[in-house]
Amino acid sequence: MLRTPARCYHFISHRTIRAALGDRPRRDVRWIPARPGTVCAEIGSGGGFYTAELARRLGPQSLLVALDPAAADTPHEPPAAPGARIAYIAGDGCALPFATASLDALLYSYSLEEMPDARAALTEAERVLRPGGQVVLFLWRPVLHARRAASVLALCRERFEVVRAERGMQNLRLACRKP
Numbered sequence: 001m002l003r004t005p006a007r008c009y010h011f012i013s014h015r016t017i018r019a020a021l022g023d024r025p026r027r028d029v030r031w032i033p034a035r036p037g038t039v040c041a042e043i044g045s046g047g048g049f050y051t052a053e054l055a056r057r058l059g060p061q062s063l064l065v066a067l068d069p070a071a072a073d074t075p076h077e078p079p080a081a082p083g084a085r086i087a088y089i090a091g092d093g094c095a096l097p098f099a100t101a102s103l104d105a106l107l108y109s110y111s112l113e114e115m116p117d118a119r120a121a122l123t124e125a126e127r128v129l130r131p132g133g134q135v136v137l138f139l140w141r142p143v144l145h146a147r148r149a150a151s152v153l154a155l156c157r158e159r160f161e162v163v164r165a166e167r168g169m170q171n172l173r174l175a176c177r178k179p
């Protein structure tokens with residue numbers, strides 16, 4: 001599978017470029033259900049394109065864990081608006097450092113395709129989510145990588161109930177609920 005070189009991650013989080021591609025943090029984070037006290041993890045949070053806006057949506061009583069293998073090397077801007085407490089941790093999406101059924105929501109924004117094993121990553125997502133919790137996936141270029149998008153969709157259907165799916169100009173967005 002073609003992965004993005006790590007040196008491009010900062011570029012990928014550039015707001016002007018992402019806006020041109022159709023990504024809007026304030027709008028896109030509405031895919032994540034938010035209630036006071038939500039525990040959410042953003043897996044592959046990278047340069048933080050969604051992190052601050054997601055924290056704002058989750059609200060001050062919630063916790064957002066931003067996990068990325070490169071967390072220690074990435075500068076993190078303090079959020080401009082009040083919101084969930086953010087914990088930045090280094091980790092691997094294929095071996096999540098969370099207890100079973102401990103999270104309410106997960107976001108993978110263009111990160112699942114970077115992981116060595118999408119099946120292992122989604123198995124981990126299923127393990128750490130509580131029943132009724134949701135995993136939200138933004139997948140990059142579903143037309144160019146149609147086979148990959150179809151296989152991720154099939155993996156999601158094996159494990160979750162797909163509650164919402166939208167195809168954008170350069171992406172496929174999915175919201176899946178753990179039964």
Ligand SMILES: C[S@@+](CC[C@H](N)C(=O)[O-])C[C@H]1O[C@@H](n2cnc3c(N)ncnc32)[C@H](O)[C@@H]1O
Binds near residue numbers: 045
């Ligand atoms: C294309 S960037 C997307 C970053 C961010 N989510 C965004 O929307 O701008 C992909 C991210 O996936 C992360 N990543 C790569 N392998 C990973 C893994 N095994 N587990 C978790 N994250 C990983 C990278 O470090 C990178 O930050």
